[in-house]
Amino acid sequence: MGSLPANDTYHSDVLEDRLQPEMEESACRTERTNWLLNSPEAPNLWRQLIGSFKEATCLPGKIKKNSKKQNGKDHSPVSLLMGVFPILDWGRSYNAWKFKRDLMAGLTLASLCIPQSISYANLARLDAQYGLYTSVVPPLIYSVMGSSKEIAIGPVAVVSMLLSSMIPKIVDPTADPIGYRNFVFTVTFFAGTFQFIFGLFRLGFLIDFLSHAAIVGFMAGAAIVIGLQQLKGLFGISNSSNKTDVVSVLHSVFKSLQHHWYPLNVVLGCSFLILLLLSRYVGRRNKKLFWLSAMAPLLSVILSTLIVFLTKADDHGVKIVKHIKGGINPISLHQLQFKSPHLGEAAKIGFITAIVALTEAIAVGRSFASIKGYHLDGNKEMLAMGCTNLVGSMTSCYVATGSFSRTAVNFSAGCETVVSNIVMAITVVLSLEAFTKLLYYTPTAILASIILSALPGLIDIKEARNIWKVDKLDFLACVGAFLGVLFASVEIGLLVALIISFAKLLLNSIRPAIGALGRLPRTDIFCEMNQYPMAIKTPGIMIIRVNSALLCFANANFIRERILACLDEEDDENEETAKGRIQVVILDLSNVMNIDTSGIIAMEELNKKLVSHGIQLAMANPRWQVINKLKRANFINKIGAEWIFLTVSEAVNACIALKLAGPSSC
Numbered sequence: 001m002g003s004l005p006a007n008d009t010y011h012s013d014v015l016e017d018r019l020q021p022e023m024e025e026s027a028c029r030t031e032r033t034n035w036l037l038n039s040p041e042a043p044n045l046w047r048q049l050i051g052s053f054k055e056a057t058c059l060p061g062k063i064k065k066n067s068k069k070q071n072g073k074d075h076s077p078v079s080l081l082m083g084v085f086p087i088l089d090w091g092r093s094y095n096a097w098k099f100k101r102d103l104m105a106g107l108t109l110a111s112l113c114i115p116q117s118i119s120y121a122n123l124a125r126l127d128a129q130y131g132l133y134t135s136v137v138p139p140l141i142y143s144v145m146g147s148s149k150e151i152a153i154g155p156v157a158v159v160s161m162l163l164s165s166m167i168p169k170i171v172d173p174t175a176d177p178i179g180y181r182n183f184v185f186t187v188t189f190f191a192g193t194f195q196f197i198f199g200l201f202r203l204g205f206l207i208d209f210l211s212h213a214a215i216v217g218f219m220a221g222a223a224i225v226i227g228l229q230q231l232k233g234l235f236g237i238s239n240s241s242n243k244t245d246v247v248s249v250l251h252s253v254f255k256s257l258q259h260h261w262y263p264l265n266v267v268l269g270c271s272f273l274i275l276l277l278l279s280r281y282v283g284r285r286n287k288k289l290f291w292l293s294a295m296a297p298l299l300s301v302i303l304s305t306l307i308v309f310l311t312k313a314d315d316h317g318v319k320i321v322k323h324i325k326g327g328i329n330p331i332s333l334h335q336l337q338f339k340s341p342h343l344g345e346a347a348k349i350g351f352i353t354a355i356v357a358l359t360e361a362i363a364v365g366r367s368f369a370s371i372k373g374y375h376l377d378g379n380k381e382m383l384a385m386g387c388t389n390l391v392g393s394m395t396s397c398y399v400a401t402g403s404f405s406r407t408a409v410n411f412s413a414g415c416e417t418v419v420s421n422i423v424m425a426i427t428v429v430l431s432l433e434a435f436t437k438l439l440y441y442t443p444t445a446i447l448a449s450i451i452l453s454a455l456p457g458l459i460d461i462k463e464a465r466n467i468w469k470v471d472k473l474d475f476l477a478c479v480g481a482f483l484g485v486l487f488a489s490v491e492i493g494l495l496v497a498l499i500i501s502f503a504k505l506l507l508n509s510i511r512p513a514i515g516a517l518g519r520l521p522r523t524d525i526f527c528e529m530n531q532y533p534m535a536i537k538t539p540g541i542m543i544i545r546v547n548s549a550l551l552c553f554a555n556a557n558f559i560r561e562r563i564l565a566c567l568d569e570e571d572d573e574n575e576e577t578a579k580g581r582i583q584v585v586i587l588d589l590s591n592v593m594n595i596d597t598s599g600i601i602a603m604e605e606l607n608k609k610l611v612s613h614g615i616q617l618a619m620a621n622p623r624w625q626v627i628n629k630l631k632r633a634n635f636i637n638k639i640g641a642e643w644i645f646l647t648v649s650e651a652v653n654a655c656i657a658l659k660l661a662g663p664s665s666c
Contacts, residue, residue, distance in 0.1 A: 032646045037636065041628060084383070086147045090417060098416040105413035106423020108294050109152055112409050113424055114431055115297040116454070117155055118321070118439070119447040122233070123226065124160035124398060125173040126181060129325045129436070131155050135428045137329055138388045138400035139421035145384035148365040148376055149417050152406035152424070153388065157451060157458070158222050159357050159399050161229070163187065165244035165490050166349045170342050182335045183346060189336055189393035190350025195358055196386025204378040207359050213467050214497030215359060216460055217478035221485030221493055223458035225249065226451060232256070233448030236265035236319045246486050262317030268307070269445030272300045276453035290412035297450045301442055309441040319444040326436040328429055329395040336393065352494065353399050354389075361385055361402035368411050405454050473504045510555045512548035514562040516570075517588060517648060524649040526588075540581070541655055542570050543648060545588040551599035551626075560602040563587075564609060585610055586651045590621040600633045607639055618643040620651045 082089040113135050121131025135154040142153045163184055167173075173180040198206060210218075228249045231237070237256040243249070276296050283293030307313065314320045340346065362378050369376040389399055410420055468475045477500040484493030515528035518535030526543060529535045544563055548555060563585070570582055595603075607617045617639050622630065627644075630636050636644065645651035 030642075032650070033641065033644055036622070036627060036644060036646055037631070037641055083380075085144055086380075087144050087418075094417065094419075099419065101414045101416050102419035103423055105410050105415035106420040107427060108291055108413040109406060109410050109415075109420055109424040110427035110431075111298040112294045112406055113152070113154055114428060115301045115447070115450050116403075116406070117428070118301075118324075118442075119450045120155040120157060120160040121398075122444065122447050123157060123164060123229070123451060124155070124184070125164045125168070126184065126398065127325065128321055128439070129432070130181070130396060130398060132324075132428055132432055132436075133329045133395065134392065134397040134400050136425045136432070137395045137397050138392045139425045141388040141391050142384055143418040143421045143425075145380075145387055146418055147380045147384070148369060148402070149372065149374075150368040150407055150411045150415055151361065151365045151402040151418075152410045153400050153421060154403055154406060155398065156357075156360065156401055156403045157226050157454060158219065158360065159353060159401060161222055161226050161244070162353055162356060162490055163349075163398065166352070170345050182332075182337050183340070183342070184398050185332050185335055185393050185396070186337045186340065186343075186346045187350045187353060188389050188397065188399045190347045191354040191357065191399050192386050192389030192391075192393060194351050194354040194386070195382050195389060198354070198358065199379045199382030199384075199386055202379050204362075204382060207355060207362065207378070209498060209501065210355065210359050210494070211474065211477060211497070211501045213471070213474035213478040214481045214494075214501055215363070216463050216467065217481030218356075218485055218493055218497060219458045220460065220464070221482040222490070223455040224486060227455050228253070230448035230451050233319070233444045234266060234269040234452075236262040236317060236445065244485075244490060245488055262319070264313055264316055264318050265443065265445040268304060268313075268318065268443055269449045272304055272446055273449040273452055276300060276449060277456075280453060280456075287412065290409065294409040294413070297453075300446055300449065301439070304446040305439065305442045308443050313443070314441065320440065321442040321444060321447070322440055324436040324439050326432050326434075328432065329397065331394065332396040333394040352491065356494075357389075357399055357401035358382060358385060360404070364402040364404050364407050368407060371411075405457055473500075477501050477504070506554075509548070509550070511558060512546065512555055514559065514566060515545045515547060516566060517543035517545055519649075519652070526648040526652070538652055538656075540583045541586060541652060542567060542582045542584070543586045543588060543652070545591065547591055549591065549593045551589075551592050551595040551602070553596060553598035556596075556599040556602035560606045563606060567610075567615075582615055584616045584618055584655045586618045586620055586645075586648060586655075588620050588648050589623065589626060592626055593623055594625045595629055597633075600629065600635060603630075603635060604638070607635075616643065618645065618651050618655070620645045620648045 114132065117131035117135045118128040119131070121128050121134075124131075139153040142151075146153075164173075167180065167183055167187065171180045171183045198204065225244050225246060228246060229244070231249075231253045235253070235257065237253065279296035280293045283290045308318055308320060337343070337346070358381075362376070362381055365376045365381060366378075385401065389397075392398070392400055413420070464475070464478060467478050477497050480500045481493050481497035484496035486493075515530060517526040518529045518532070518537050519526055520532060520535055527535055528545065529537075544566060546559055548559070551559065567582060567585065574581055610617050619639070622644065627636075645654060
């Protein structure tokens with residue numbers, strides 16, 4: 001066999017030198033595709049359920065600080081106890097300096113807590129002492145189990161309004177005050193039970209169904225309704241509507257004003273309301289004078305009580321609190337109505353109250369925890385709040401949670417730990433034992449003024465404006481919750497907010513965005529051309545990213561139709577510009593976390609449609625669950641394993657190398 005001519009040998013060597021890198025790149029690409037196709041099997045359904053259950057029911061006792069184990073976990077009984085009772089952990093480093101600061105914060109907190117507790121009990125249509133009881137046992141239980149250092153536990157306006165708006169439909173507090181009180185205790189028991197279950201099984205995501213926007217609207221609507229309800233106390237009106245919508249409340253007030261009302265109540269209430277609002281304003285403008293706004297409610301109660309006692313104003317129409325039962329919390333376990341025919345209603349109200357109370361407590365706790373620079377575990381907080389209300393229901397308390405106003409005072413007073421809650425609870429106990437008789441002449445107009453002075457903090461107009469600027473659908477949920485509470489009821493307001501939030505979620509799930517990708521100049525990065533107009537298309541290749549975490553029955557057909565529509569638009573554009581037709585469609589599946597049988601069928605139908613038009617389907621970066629299911633469905637064999645790629649850039653380069661498309665324009 002003769003030797004090749006010199007020039008032929010030269011061209012052969014040059015060709016070999018050019019082909020060598022391409023062959024090496026092809027081999028590497030094949031290897032990477034095999035990595036993708038031969039990834040381990042995803043855990044089966046049983047293993048996933050068992051793993052989720054183990055993780056869900058694991059008590060939060062993982063202590064990573066100073067751990068000698070390499071994995072940073074310690075499951076000893078002591079660490080588990082520290083996880084359930086954080087006081088055993090931080091209590092070891094507690095000292096006299098911290099106690100001094102907690103003592104002052106606790107006393108300041110008590111000065112605000114005592115008048116507020118009486119007012120909120122009145123709002124919940126309970127006797128005054130039950131508000132004080134709720135400021136004793138729940139803070140003590142939370143101090144042992146809670147992980148927040150700043151949060152102050154007790155009755156709050158929104159929860160009190162929830163109870164007074166929902167329970168009177170079942171038990172009339174005027175006709176049957178004892179039955180109403182016992183039903184409140186039963187609702188508190190169920191609220192605590194649900195909260196404990198949420199924490200035990202790590203169901204904190206349930207709270208997230210109430211979006212931030214919905215909470216802003218709900219709180220604002222509740223604040224206005226609560227404020228209107230206080231008009232009866234401000235005017236000294238005895239009768240009022242059991243309904244909470246603004247129309248019913250205003251109608252009841254105006255109807256009562258036509259018959260009898262007492263101007264002295266208005267003068268007394270408005271005078272001290274102005275004083276409370278001024279002290280609040282001064283406290284906000286000058287942080288060093290925070291104690292002024294904290295002490296103002298107690299000073300108002302003391303001064304107004306003295307005025308009524310010395311002037312005998314109660315003989316001239318001023319409504320007073322009268323008798324407040326003293327002593328420590330009586331046991332109420334035997335008063336829980338588990339045999340009531342309305343037990344289902346109690347559970348329903350308890351569930352709603354549990355969600356709202358947890359939402360407020362965790363939001364308040366996390367806000368101040370972020371300021372102090374530590375993380376608040378929502379599941380631990382649920383366990384703590386659940387135990388707090390479970391024990392509270394058995395000791396004459398109604399639903400307690402974290403109060404924003406009291407927590408702000410506690411924080412400003414320099415609290416170091418939840419010992420400030422213990423100091424507050426002890427102070428309230430001493431007040432129950434020694435000072436309740438002195439509150440006999442306290443005017444109810446002052447209690448209404450205290451509630452009214454706390455309501456501006458619930459109406460966040462600035463945040464509502466921000467929601468409008470950022471997300472119009474979120475603002476719609478905010479307005480829906482606001483109007484629902486204002487003109488219908490608390491339940492309707494929450495339901496409207498949930499429906500709008502779910503509608504937004506479903507809309508984003510069943511109508512996900514489909515983005516055409518192009519290569520950024522002088523890079524191998526492919527981005528959506530709508531966001532980056534400078535991105536360049538690759539002739540003959542259409543790259544589409546599916547922006548959905550799930551490719552499932554809800555959106556599979558929509559995604560398939562959108563891809564085909566994009567292909568038609570591209571073909572029309574190519575005809576107008578005389579460019580080459582599309583030969584390859586590359587799907588970027590990097591955002592798709594999972595796929596179901598409907599999604600696979602949609603992909604098969606898409607592939608058949610493309611094949612009928614002489615177009616090849618390729619996939620880039622399918623995730624673990626997706627690639628495993630596509631293999632089981634034999635879809636990989638239908639399109640060919642060589643058309644599965646690790647990245648979009650690799651897919652484009654492979655298509656160009658296989659001469660299924662023209663040369664890259666970049």
